[in-house]
Amino acid sequence: MATIKIPPVLRPSVGGEKEVQAKGDDVATVLQALAEQHPATRSQLFSSDGELNRYVNVYLNDEDVRVLGGLTTAVGESDTLVILPAMAGGG
């Protein structure tokens, strides 16, 4: 199972975890599996037409999936997906 790193703003939707595991062969199915396990994340990750929201960046290990194969990028068992929305806090 791939590891998904959860950003601070999504942690309340996954019971406070910083990392969760989810099954899937590509980015889309891993994120769908996450949304099924934690339904509160669905509307934050996906728009009503099922596309990944544009304000959510997803990285496979250290590379943005937008420069790989997007949602169809293959994900291996030992891979890490990083979900990253912009943050603007300046303290």
Place this chain on the structure above:
Amino acid sequence: MSTGAEVIRQVKSRIDEVDPSEVREATAMGNGDAPVLIDVRESEEYETSHIPGARHVPRGFLESRIEGAAPDRSQRVVLYCASGNRSALAADTLSTLMGYENVESMTGGITLWKDRGYEVEVPRSLTREQRERYSRHLLVPEVGLEGQQKLLDAKVLLLGAGGLGSPTALYLAAAGVGRLGIVDDDVVDLSNLQRQVIHTTDRIGVAKVDSAEEAMKAINPDVEVVKYQTRLDASNIMEIIDGYDVIVDGVDNFPTRYLLNDATVRLRIPVVSASILGFDGQLSVFAPYDGPCYRCLYPVPPPAELAPSCGANGVLGVLPGTMGLLQATEVVKLIIGAGEPMIGRLLLYEALGATFTELKVRRDPDCPICSRPPEEISDDEMGVFPDYEAFCAAAG
């Protein structure tokens, strides 16, 4: 017992010497084959004038500092002093005691070099007080006198004298950055003091720019502090940021971050950007046209419910210290031209797990701003993003 002159004669007979004309030719090539040129004289002599490009390793510190200037023992190293004696002794030490394989001493030293009419560099000198104040910088080869002069000449603008701006302002002032501008329209509040270490309890109610100036001047009176007690917006941004070498972004809202991005791309000013929330921090350097811009990384901002501010959600007091000092470090690196700045890289720091994650950030060939030449970016486009009004209304 040998006399000093005899020792020097013996040493010169067993080391290699090289004529200034050959050194000049070899260093002028300016490629990877150029020798490392090292001035072994005392600091006062080096500061009066030296050969352009020469590194400074005084003979008294030769053994302890040579590896900083010439780490590769097989590389060609040329030493010089005033007339060629001290450099001969130093060359002997490097080859016989330290295993340097290709060391030469320049015949006649800088005196002969100058007699031949070759170029020398006359550095601006620091005052005695500055030499003492910045002595630990002067000892670091990557900074040195040249780097310190760059810091003293640099103009850095800090957006916000808050959590991130506090440590950045203090350390950049301490480092001797010549001009530090601060933009902040707020006054010091008791609830700031858990993290905004530039302010003090007895300055509650004082404008943050004034409070910050007092602290920075107290650390380093050399620094010129330029205060902008205002909010950065479309009407004033071009005027405020123009002329600065680097901008440090610690602002607390998306509209200003996008506005700043667009204005800095237009003026080609690099931005050292950080943000914090809870126990998490992000850091990157956006260098227009050298690397991605903020819009390449975040084409659109998240909706307000996914973009809480620190005020609403809280932040660990030391976290802006950590992230602000990483920003200050990047600023210094950009100014002195050392190391690998965080251009095209995003650092995520998660304090509870004490983990650092680094992600690649690519230039977006379709970026609405930085895919075009700066002169094509109009005033009307700056800071614009979808649902701007709705976003700001929701964010309150």
